[in-house]
Amino acid sequence: MVHTFALVLPRPIMLLRALASLAVAVVGAQVARKVYQFVHWHFFSAFSHIPGPPNPSWIRGNFGVLTLPRTQEWQAQYGPTFKFHSLFSATQLYTIDTVALHRIINHSEIYQKAPMVRTRMNTLLGRGLLVTEDDEHTKLRKIMSPAFGLSQVRGLTQLFIDKSLELSEFWAGQPAELDGWARIDVMAGLKAMTLDVIGLAGFNYSFNSLDKTKSTTELDSAFQQLFTQTSSRNLSIRPLIRARFPITRFFLPHSKKLSGARKTMDRIGMQLLQDAKAQILSGEKESDRRDLLSLLVKSNMSEDIQENHRLSDAVVVAQLPTFFVAGHETTSTATTWALYALAMHPEVQTTLRTELLSMGTDAPSLDALNGLPYLEKVVREVMRVHSPVMFTNRMAMQDDILPLGTPYTDTRGVQHDSIFMAKGQMVWVPIAGLNRDQRIWGPDAAEFRPDRWDSVPEAANAIPGVWAHLFSFLGGPHNCIGWRFSLAEMKSLLYILIRTFDFELAVPPESITTLRAAVQRPVVIGEEKKGPQLPMRVRRVQT
Numbered sequence: 434m435v436h437t438f439a440l441v442l443p444r445p446i447m448l449l450r451a452l453a454s455l456a457v458a459v460v461g462a463q464v465a466r467k468v469y470q471f472v473h474w475h476f477f478s479a480f481s482h483i484p485g486p487p488n489p490s491w492i493r494g495n496f497g498v499l500t501l502p503r504t505q506e507w508q509a510q511y512g513p514t515f516k517f518h519s520l521f522s523a524t525q526l527y528t529i530d531t532v533a534l535h536r537i538i539n540h541s542e543i544y545q546k547a548p549m550v551r552t553r554m555n556t557l558l559g560r561g562l563l564v565t566e567d568d569e570h571t572k573l574r575k576i577m578s579p580a581f582g583l584s585q586v587r588g589l590t591q592l593f594i595d596k597s598l599e600l601s602e603f604w605a606g607q608p609a610e611l612d613g614w615a616r617i618d619v620m621a622g623l624k625a626m627t628l629d630v631i632g633l634a635g636f637n638y639s640f641n642s643l644d645k646t647k648s649t650t651e652l653d654s655a656f657q658q659l660f661t662q663t664s665s666r667n668l669s670i671r672p673l674i675r676a677r678f679p680i681t682r683f684f685l686p687h688s689k690k691l692s693g694a695r696k697t698m699d700r701i702g703m704q705l706l707q708d709a710k711a712q713i714l715s716g717e718k719e720s721d722r723r724d725l726l727s728l729l730v731k732s733n734m735s736e737d738i739q740e741n742h743r744l745s746d747a748v749v750v751a752q753l754p755t756f757f758v759a760g761h762e763t764t765s766t767a768t769t770w771a772l773y774a775l776a777m778h779p780e781v782q783t784t785l786r787t788e789l790l791s792m793g794t795d796a797p798s799l800d801a802l803n804g805l806p807y808l809e810k811v812v813r814e815v816m817r818v819h820s821p822v823m824f825t826n827r828m829a830m831q832d833d834i835l836p837l838g839t840p841y842t843d844t845r846g847v848q849h850d851s852i853f854m855a856k857g858q859m860v861w862v863p864i865a866g867l868n869r870d871q872r873i874w875g876p877d878a879a880e881f882r883p884d885r886w887d888s889v890p891e892a893a894n895a896i897p898g899v900w901a902h903l904f905s906f907l908g909g910p911h912n913c914i915g916w917r918f919s920l921a922e923m924k925s926l927l928y929i930l931i932r933t934f935d936f937e938l939a940v941p942p943e944s945i946t947t948l949r950a951a952v953q954r955p956v957v958i959g960e961e962k963k964g965p966q967l968p969m970r971v972r973r974v975q976t
């Protein structure tokens with residue numbers, strides 16, 4: 434009877450039924466694999482015997498309390514390597530063991546950003562450098578690296594200085610009290626300055642964020658829209674579900690705001706690309722230019738198809754949002770923390786100012802900036818104590834034996850000098866945790882003390898960072914491509930701002946906290962709705 438009925442069903446319905454059965458089978462297989470992994474890792478694998486804090490919630494795991502002080506307490510209790518529970522009680526390895534971290538960040542064929550994380554980034558920012566892996570990543574990195582090399586950054590220093598001067602003029606024009614102090618949210622100004630810089634330096638695009646007389650550009654509005662979506666306060670559940678359960682992407686579309694912002698960015702990106710191509714073809718643009726857009730466009734126009742060097746239009750356009758976000762958010766956060774630290778340590782602010790004022794120029798070269806020893810110590814200490822990017826994660830894409838410098842003792846009392854990482858296992862890479870590790874920096878590791886850089890502890894040599902002795906820009910093939918750019922920009926900002934202004938906090942220090950997110954930005958307790966900010970009292974240096 435059933436057979437007869439099936440035979441008379443119209444073809445489209447039979448097709449739909451077959452597709453539905455297939456979808457159920459695929460989802461069923463995925464769920465079964467996840468359940469198997471979960472049970473195996475939790476109860477039967479060697480991983481299940483790694484010590485770590487108890488799991489307070491099956492849904493949130495230890496996620497709700499995963500702060501720097503808490504992880505430091507766990508380090509003291511369980512050692513540099515332990516296990517914790519993330520969302521839905523999935524186990525995750527935490528390690529500040531430099532031998533293990535060295536392998537994790539240098540073997541990017543084994544340890545990669547988890548597919549779920551990449552999907553989420555892809556949705557927000559497009560298929561930029563941040564989300565690519567393997568050959569695609571190597572190719573992009575090779576093309577773009579010259580835009581961030583020393584000689585290119587040297588050439589950009591005048592732009593960093595000019596934009597820093599523009600910011601200082603903007604602040605100098607803010608209404609002040611009778612005593613000369615003006616109350617300013619320094620983070621807002623620094624964000625505007627760094628966005629202007631990456632727009633011009635990377636893509637020859639003027640955001641004009643600092644020029645309040647000009648109206649906001651279309652790209653700026655789209656960017657702000659996109660940016661609020663990337664902020665941790667605005668994480669809606671929809672993208673998380675889409676990233677975690679790929680099948681839901683068929684029936685859960687992106688939010689309208691996000692789709693609209695992405696469309697605008699893609700359209701303007703395409704226009705910038707077409708303009709740059711036309712300029713190159715007409716000979717208006719010199720062919721040896723090494724700014725990011727020129728390098729991307731040259732690869733886009735390359736005839737070297739055999740070598741697979743040609744980049745599609747879509748890949749070029751996809752780099753814009755990535756660089757706009759990665760290129761301004763972090764540097765503005767780092768410089769905000771620098772001003773915070775200098776306000777909290779007035780004696781350091783005075784010493785720095787004396788050094789900077791000893792230079793008789795408003796337009797120092799990069800070499801001159803790099804030749805200022807106290808500025809170097811201050812910047813290093815800011816990047817150590819206030820690492821703007823707190824952490825990142827990696828997933829083992831294949832089984833691996835992870836070596837450890839410091840063995841751990843499992844819950845049965847057995848000592849191990851390595852960990853078996855099964856394919857799919859996640860590891861937390863604690864950037865700030867390692868930068869403040871007391872085993873390296875001593876008991877005062879959390880204190881801001883620039884003079885500690887006079888004699889770097891021997892143990893800091895083991896930190897596998899691209900910028901020696903610090904993990905702030907990570908290391909290995911995915912190290913921060915913009916690290917030199919960022920340091921030069923930050924030094925230029927401090928050079929101009931500290932020579933021009935005195936800085937004090939405008940709110941009590943205990944009212945400043947941070948949101949729990951990968952990028953640590955300050956917020957004022959009671960004013961969380963305003964988002965990240967740092968209100969300061971700013972006054973022209975009294976001579």
Ligand code: HEM
Nearest residue numbers: 563759760763764767821822825906907911913914915919
């Ligand atoms: C203080 C400033 C900065 C800090 C602390 C910082 C930190 C980092 C870190 C930790 C990573 C590795 C992320 C991971 O693999 O999980 C990274 C990657 C990256 N950063 Fe930065 N960054 C800064 C400034 C910049 C600037 C100014 C740019 C661009 C102009 C930039 C562009 C990128 C890009 C494109 C990547 C991806 C690199 C790759 O995967 O090959 N960053 N950054």
